[in-house]
Amino acid sequence: MASPSPKRTAVLAFIRERIEEGQPPSLAEIAQAFGFASVTAAKKHVQALADAGQIELVPNQRRGIRLVGRDAPGELVSLPVLGRVAAGVPIGADIVEDAPRLRLDRRLFSRAPDYLLKVQGDSMIDDGILDGDLVGVHRSNQARDGQVVVARVDGEITIKRLEHAGDGIRLLPRNPVHSPIVVEPGQDFAIEGIFCGLVRPG
Numbered sequence: 001m002a003s004p005s006p007k008r009t010a011v012l013a014f015i016r017e018r019i020e021e022g023q024p025p026s027l028a029e030i031a032q033a034f035g036f037a038s039v040t041a042a043k044k045h046v047q048a049l050a051d052a053g054q055i056e057l058v059p060n061q062r063r064g065i066r067l068v069g070r071d072a073p074g075e076l077v078s079l080p081v082l083g084r085v086a087a088g089v090p091i092g093a094d095i096v097e098d099a100p101r102l103r104l105d106r107r108l109f110s111r112a113p114d115y116l117l118k119v120q121g122d123s124m125i126d127d128g129i130l131d132g133d134l135v136g137v138h139r140s141n142q143a144r145d146g147q148v149v150v151a152r153v154d155g156e157i158t159i160k161r162l163e164h165a166g167d168g169i170r171l172l173p174r175n176p177v178h179s180p181i182v183v184e185p186g187q188d189f190a191i192e193g194i195f196c197g198l199v200r201p202g
Helices: 006-020 027-036 037-049
Strands: 055-056 063-067 076-086 099-107 115-120 136-138 149-154 155-166 168-172 179-184 189-199
Touching: 006 037, 006 063, 027 037, 027 099, 037 055, 037 155, 063 179, 115 155, 149 168, 155 189
Parallel strands: 076 115, 076 155
Antiparallel strands: 055 063, 076 099, 115 136, 136 189, 149 155, 149 189, 155 168, 168 179
């Protein structure tokens, strides 16, 4: 079998880096990162990596790229559904006592999640996170700039992209009809976890 081209190797490294940061890249993001003239060019590289067995493609998902061998095939993880998270204006924490649990294939997620939250709202639709989705969350109180995080602001929970702006923090929606949330100095704020994939019921 021929060795992959330097460009294809670089695309695979980019995919791996983005997954380690929290979620796989979209084809448009791959095209932008490598200066491809179209998404079609990115798709050809991604399909070639899949044909070579270096990644897996999940049908009908905008970010449906998975690395091979990160988890044992078919390994199931039991995850509690702890409540809701707002993709829009933050909603009060809705933690369910004796939460129901779902058994899911761990390969659905870029890293091992600790729990699931049900999305309410449409502020993250450009990242493929829709109202009603169950998002996997990896517990962490730290995140890098640009990662999708679950954050607590004044006791309310939201899911947004994290942006460090100067000395402050902004939580960015991925839908132009929504405004960023600016975290003011002294405001109660904490990162609860990092988004690591989703399940779409039905």
